[in-house]
Structures are given as structure tokens and as C-alpha cells.
Amino acid sequence: MLAKIHSFGLSGLLGFAVEVEVDVSPGLPAYDTVGLPDAAVRESRERVRSALRNSGFEFPMRRLTINLAPADMKKEGTLYDLPIALGILAATAQIPPESAEEYLFLGELALDGAVRGINGVLPMLISARESGIKKVIVPVENAAEAAHIGDISAYAVSSLSEAAALLRGQAEALPIARGEWKGEAAEGYTDFADIKGQQGAKRAAEIAAAGGHNLLLVGTPGSGKTMLAKAIPSILPALTFEEALEITKIHSIMGNLRGSDSIALRRPFRSPHHNASTAALVGGGSKALPGEISLAHFGVLFLDEFPEFQKDALEALRQPMEDGTVTITRAAMRACYPAQFMLVAAMNPCPCGYYGGRQDRCRCTPSQISRYRGRVSGPMLDRIDLHVEMTEVGYEDIAGRAPGEPSAAIRARVDAARDRQRARYQGEGILFNAQLTEAHMQRFCPLDDKAEALLKRAFTALDLSARAYGRVRKVARTIADVEGSEVIRPEHIAEAVQYRSLDRKYWGG
Template identity: 50%
Template sequence: AVEFLGDSARVCPAEPAVEDGRPVEAGEDFADVAGQRYAKRALEVAAAGAHNVVMSGPPGSGKTMLARRMPGILPPLTMEERIEVTKVHSASGEGNGTLVTRRPFRAPHHTVSTSGLAGGGSNPRPGEVSLAHHGVLFLDELPEFSRTALEALRQPLEDGQVTISRVAATLTYPARVTLLCSMNPCPCGYAGDRRKVCRCTAGQIERYQGRISGPLLDRMDLFVDVPRLTRQELREERQAEESSSVRKRVSGARGIQALRQGSPNSALSGRRLREVCALRGDAETLFSRAVDRMGLSGRGHDRVLRVARTVADLSGEEEIAAEHVAEALNYRRSHLVGR
């Protein structure tokens, strides 16, 4: 340091760490999950367009196992994204000063406070939703979270940032996340299960599901049922696809979106949404009928279009076809939608 200050020595700029090519820890691979092809496809679509997901199913169906493997199918962080994520982690006091190279995966416990989830406190700090910026925020057992904490997520899910106002200052933290939630269909967890009888009353199920507000559910893009597999289904499962193969398709779709609009499809809005997600022919007819039958809200209408655009991108198609719309609509078919 003395030699450098005295101009007798030169210090070369530090080179950023080279990505080691392993976006997930060993063992966290989609190939480890037997069956659940529908859920895996839904997570692939969600990863490709940065869409929010709710998985519902009985205990032991694999919801948490699937969720923890989602970072492995996401494309690597760009240098700009790495810097943004590192800044947030530094503001929270996390990290050791090195550049973050892997997409964040945050899984707070359901007892987390509102400020812990969304950010805040007497000395405002980023919450879990900001610490998951450019990554995945996983909320396991969604109805068990406090309603106040969940409602605090509405702004960041819509705007991609959290604003915290205090007398001394107003702070804004980035919060562009993929929200991934899991829940049981009822208090006992076995409503609709093929092998175990649910012992909950209709009123108990309604109150349990009612812990999640309609406005929050309206901000979710995909609703996925994850049933328990039978022993025969587990035995018949062939070699499952590895995360690396899925990640190639996801990265390809993200690349298409970056060239077309400079952001994931989940961020499309306004006139740009209408331009990129324009429907024609059979696709327009199918969607118009579905909007009336399913009673989609304005926000739900736009979310179906964004998911359909992502499905088309995964297929490498420039135009959204009827089959792409049909798949997107199928992800809105849930007992949670429209209640």
C-alpha cells in the first residue's frame, strides 16, 4: 500500500470471479424428483418468464423438493444482476464482500415478521423479498404466514421494488423476484387425495384457504396441483430429465425475451404487452371464450397472456398459438381462483 501511494508500485484491477458452471449445489437436481411432470413443466414455464407460482398438494407430494430445485433451472446471473444482488446483500449486512454469483433462493419461516419479509424496522433494512432480488422467494405453508406480512408483498410483486418511508428518509430497495409458494389444500392436508380421506369440514377448508387474500392470489400466474404418487407410478417413472437440460430451454426463452423487450415476460405491461402478446385466429377465439367462462379479472387476463407468451417462447414460436393459450389457461384452473 505504501509503495502504491508513493507511485513506486502498480496495482492491477481485480478480475471478477469466474463462474464455476455449477448453478446449484450437488444433489439439487430435477432428475431426483420422480414423476410430477405437470409440476415440473409449470416450474419450467415460471422460470422462463419469471412468473409467480402456487403449488397445492398433500404432505409428502414433493412440493418443497421441487421448489428447492428451481434455482437450478434458472439462467446464470449477468454481471449487472450480480452487482445489484451484491448491493442488496451488502445493505443488509450479509455476505463477506465478494460478488454474489448464484441466483438467490430465500425460504423464510412462516413466523417471519412483516418487516423481516418486506423490509423495514427502526433502522430500515432489506427484507427477504429484496434479498431474493433476481432469484426465488419460496414461501412454504403459505396460509401459515401472517396476513399482514403477505399483504406487504403486494407492492413489490406489482412494482418490482419496496419503498420504506421513515421520518428521516425514504428508501427504495429492488425486489424483482419469482415468488414460489406451496400449501396444503386444507388444514389436515388431504382434501382431494386419492388414498387418504380428508377429515376437514367445508367451513374449515374455506377458512383455511381464506387466509390468503384475493388480491394476493390475483398476482399469481400459475396454480399447480401436486398430487401424491402411487407406488406403481413411482416404479414406472423412467429416467427424469436433468436440470441442465431444462436450463438450456429456459435460457433460450429468456434470451428471446431480452432481445425482444429487454426484460422477462412477467414485466410486460400496457401497450408493450398488447403488442408482444397479440392473439390471432383460433388463439383469439379460445381466449375470448375462456375470459367469459372463467370470469378473469383485468389482472388475471394480462397474466394469462404473459404466460402464453412464455410458452410460445419455450417452443421458439413468434406467434402465440391456440395450444399456447390453452396451456396458460390450464394453469389458472384451481379451487383457489375466483373464490
């Protein structure tokens, strides 16, 4: 007899419907899985057989053929164990064959019949909801993740017998309650009030956070670059539910979300080591999984000791930085992930670190210096909107007791600036200034004559690229938003231009 069970699969972040067809026919006992299964799917045989027997069901000693349709999509992982086992039960009339029809099933089986959690439940259910599915059965471990999806009733089961009882009508199904979501402020980070002096760098960090812009900190050892970068999460704008879902989808396929951390509450802050491979950074590997740039989506990617990163890895960042997405192509699959991150990079001005410091201690030769800076290519530098120089804070600042402005106050301004941006870009499919396209800029970043003239002068004087021109305009838009001004004024342009002066000073000529 033939039974069909609905399940789901993932290709990148996009889910697709999978029909699990189980055919039980007379003949020598056999168990064949077809439909592009990976090793984990093929190994379901042992788990399914033991789980059925240990749950008190009969495992048919006949010829079993399991087909996962559509045949041209790769099926990965252990999530088909539960649908296969239920398919066998339906095909052998151990449960009413039509009882499973209205549900979608996902879950791995343990040998004793327990249902185990799986990765990627959130993106699968979001896609499932879009394709009109109303009821899903998921592992208890994934219940919290499933609880956030509206318009879909999710039921959590802890064992195969529980799932079977539910289908036989012997158990009352308890839909999982909709999750209550509320974004949280970052905790456990350095407060901006503890960073002495460095007003210019703090201001740049505020603008970067407000508009989602990239930031480069260049400075002597001990000037507080790493300290400042690590304090940035404390001033990042509050997360919206839609952003939280987007972030969570990516982390869900990495299996980073189980139990209480079922949905993102804060923006991610990722700080990979400079030894990180290109695949670790941008994504890849045999399963085409997302990399750090996608795990930092809607948050911060902090690259400390920037020139120490492998050249290939840095160059691989360029396209995603422009597009906000990354496409990974592997022999068997192609996955596309969002990667709208705010890059914060930190570096010394020269190999010894002391170039341009208060005491002239640098002994590096000009060629050593230019080779060092050359590791950060021109096109990469061009994509970083705000460059700031930091030198060690003076004694007065360090010893001074005057407390700086706390992160909460800065964050309030950042939030207000983001609200202004969200309202302005309603219906445009973007949320913040760093996402503005050329076409958007004509409409949303008009300059008055004076501002236009100023930008023109700076463009020639600093020898800026066309890309830098656009980026200066976006930063000026953010500065105006932080100042609460709808029009971009000359002083906003002037400040934005000033953040590009390092191109010339360190990399120019």
C-alpha cells in the same frame, strides 16, 4: 487549518458524495462531529485517536471540528473513520494536504490502526463511478467487491499507515485487478431427474423459471411440493453480469459479501420461515434495510406453508409484486429497493392436508377449509400466474426406474427461452416476460384470431379479473418462447389458462 477529504454515503442503494471537512484550530482539546452523524460516526473519535497514536502519528491536542457535508443527509456507520483520520493528518500537515484530493476514501479503523472492511462498497462505488470518480481507496477486505467495477481504479489498504504512505508517495499503489466474473450453475440442489412423476408440476416450474412467473403449488402432504420448490434453483436461467451487479448491491449493504463471495454467481433462493415479520419480509427496521423480497431479487422467494404466514406480511407483498420495487419509509429516511422476485408458494388444500387426495381422508368441515384458504386473499392469488395441483405420486412412478429428465436439459430450454426474451426486449429496459407492462403487451404479445377467441371464452368461463387476463397473456408468451414460437398460438393460450383453473375450484363461488 482546514482539510477536505472525499468520501461517500448510501441512502438505500443510491450513493451520494460526502465531503469530510476537518478543522483544527487553537483552543481547548475537543472533538465535535457535525452533519447528521449517527452514533457510530460520533464514536469515531476513540477509534481515530487510538489509530493515529498507534500508527506513530500525532493526535493534535487542539480543537477539532469534523463536518460531514451535505448536512441534510444522514451519515451512518464506521466508514468515515479512515477519511476523518486522513483529514486530521492533512490538516496538521503530517501528510501533504493536497495529496488526498484525487481519491475517494472508505474504511473503518481498528484501535491499532488496521483498516477494517465495511458494508455497501459495491453500490457506493457504482454510484461513485457514475459521478465521475476515478480513484478510490478501500479496505483490503472489500478489495474483491471493488474489483468488479470498471473505469475506476481501486486501491486496497490494510492500515492507516499504508494509506498515509501511499499519499506521501512512499509506496507504490497497486490498483486492484478487474474481477473476472463468470456465472455458475447451481450446485447441491435436488435434480429434477430425482423427482418421480409430477410431470404437470415440473412443466409449470419450467415455464415459471423461463418467464420469471410466480408459481403456487397446492397438494396433499408428501406429494413433493417442498422437494420440487427446492429443486427450482437447478433450472433457473444463467445470470448475466448486469443482473449479478444488481443482486450484489443489495447483498453488499447487508454485509453478506466479503472475501471470495464478492459478487453474486447464482440467482438467490430465499426461503424465510412462516414466522417471519413483515419487516423481515419486505424490509424495514430502524435502518430501513432490505427484506427477503429484495434479497430474492432476480431469484426465487420460496414461501412454504403459505397460509401460515402472517396476514399482514402476505398483504405487504402485494404492492412489490406488482411494481418489482419496494419503498420503505422511516422517520429519518426513505429507501427504495428492487424486488423483482419469482414467488414460489406451497400449501395444502385444507387444514388436515388430505382434501382431494387419492384416498378420501379429509375430515375438515367446509368452513374450516374456506377459512384456511381465505388466508391467501383473492388479490394475492390473482398475482400468482401459475397454479398447480399435486397429489402423491403413485406406486408405479415411485418404484419406476425410468429416470426423469435431468435439470441440465430443462435449464438449457429455460436459457434458450430467456435469450429469446432478452433479444426481443433489447432497449426496452426489461429482460423477461414477467416484467412486461400493458403497453409492451400490445406490441410483444399479439394473438391471432383463434387465440383471441379462446382467451375471451376462458375469461368469461373462469370469471378472470383484468389482472389475471394480462397475466395469462404473459404466461402464454413464455410458453410460446419455451416452444420456440414467435407467435402466440391457441395451444399456448389454452395451457396458460389451465394454470388459472384453481381460482375457481378452490377459491371461487
